[in-house]
Amino acid sequence: MYLRRLTLTGFRSYEQLELDFEPGVTTLVGRNGQGKTNLVEAVGYLATLGSHRVATDHPLIRAGDEQAVVRAVVVRDGRDQSIEIEINPGRANRARLGRGAAVRPRDILGSLRTVLFAPEDLALVKGDPAGRRRFLDDLLVARQPRWAAARSDYDKILKQRNALLKNARTSRNDAALADSLPVWDTHLAATGANLTYARLRLLRDLAPYVGQAYDQVSDSVSGARIDYQTSLPGLAPVPSGDGAVPTVEEITAAMHAGFAEQRSREVERGITLVGPHRDDLELTLGELPAKGYASHGESWSFALALRLAGYQLLRADVATDPVLVLDDVFAELDVGRRTRLAALISDCEQVLITAAVRDDVPPDLAGRLYDVRRGAVTVPPPDPSASAATAPTTDEVESDPSDATPTRAIS
């Protein structure tokens, strides 16, 4: 699939923007703070209903505006589909597919699939487990959108169970807890087992691509591995790449066993200590864990390998290429890695790249160029050294020609 048109209203620094894209590579070039990431963030929001930078929707709304609207036309198998989301912080978002009536936001998931790699992804390797869980769950949803509902059900049941544990701790009413807790155990175990099972199967399918992508990017035989680390007793860590995933029944039983085992600690702390919300994705490089051991460059390669593996997986099982977004990635890679990454993504249906410095992107990859400057996007004047820099734009052309040629940014 590819993005044919993006329309932003009141999103981040954009009052109004309409921009056309084509298949292949598009590179957005502009100095720091000009709105490059804002633009690709909007694309990611439409695909995942979340930002890759912030946890709440408020910062996405242009200062002074009350809502933001992101619209896109996506082409899949030669057919146009328009998607629209209206972001209303503090109120329900509204969504629309095609010209039809409004749909639940959740129903647009799957209409645009993206894999977005950004500097923030370094946290996949160096940061907390929550980021790695989100990586897995986002990929689950991109594969099968119904997991969005399962994930949100799990979170709601978890909040209820935690509230019950907390209430019991403050009121010291053990009888009331014993009366109600089994109900929430049952529901949390059922939804939690399904989610865990889905993650384990995802991991089994994803793992081979991760090792491969890491080696390709770093031109080494590194032995990069991912393994699922579970909080459930009696579930052995599932070795990646090997087909044996426990059944939903086995995982359900393990969740109940975990509740029984942790009962007194759970009551003491007033939180649920067992379940997929406590699990982690373990990253290993050779014999050592990546977290705490891998070098800065190795960590970057690992984060990139996770995203590229996600891309390969989606490409293989959804039978259409997702849109690949690389935000500010090339500046962080050495020349060898840049060239190898460029070769790896050259056959992707559509790639959106952002860069503060045009020369950071290998010249034969850069594709169509757009200048981003103070929230306006224009086509730069033809550059004799680059041949493929022509694309129509519907946006107004910046009047100051001296600024239209990108210059090296001061970072």
Add this chain to the structure above:
Amino acid sequence: MYEGVVQDLIDELGRLPGVGPKSAQRIAFHLLQADRADVQRLSEVLAVVKDKVRFCDLCFNVSEDTLCRICGDSRRSVSLICVVEEPKDIMAMERTREFRGRYHVLGGAISPIDGIGPDDLRITELMRRLGAEPIEEVIIATNPNLNGEATATYLSRLLSPLGMPVSRLASGLPVGGDLEYADEVTLGRAFEGRRLIGG
């Protein structure tokens, strides 16, 4: 801010569920411009409703008497009891015309976050009825959302050891929703296809 009594009206309306400040203002100005007789009728109904309407002694439906119209209807079966969250769910079930038994209104669903536990629902009253009335099947028609499902699980765990057949409306209802919003055909079908979950 408007002057005195107009602002009071807007404030009072704004305290109603589902009425935000903007709607409150719109309703207030609508009332100010409406016919005196219309407003008079509204104010009379408001005054009377609090005195006249009470809850049915048996099922806790809204009622003008000690027993509601359904509990007082001798043609209805006394062997079937349908457990719902709110009186408005009775209205939804009645529209399907599938159910000829009686109801029991819990007054909500279990929700620890909102501080609502089983003790805050009319479950003791339900147990008392099961002992006193010749009930042969309990149909749980709590909402098809997480709290409704949790309440159904709680009730079935409570009733099954008594050997009481407990059934739950079939799936097919829009998940995450309210009974109130299900159309009659869907709700009727869910009722017909109810499945035994205990007893």
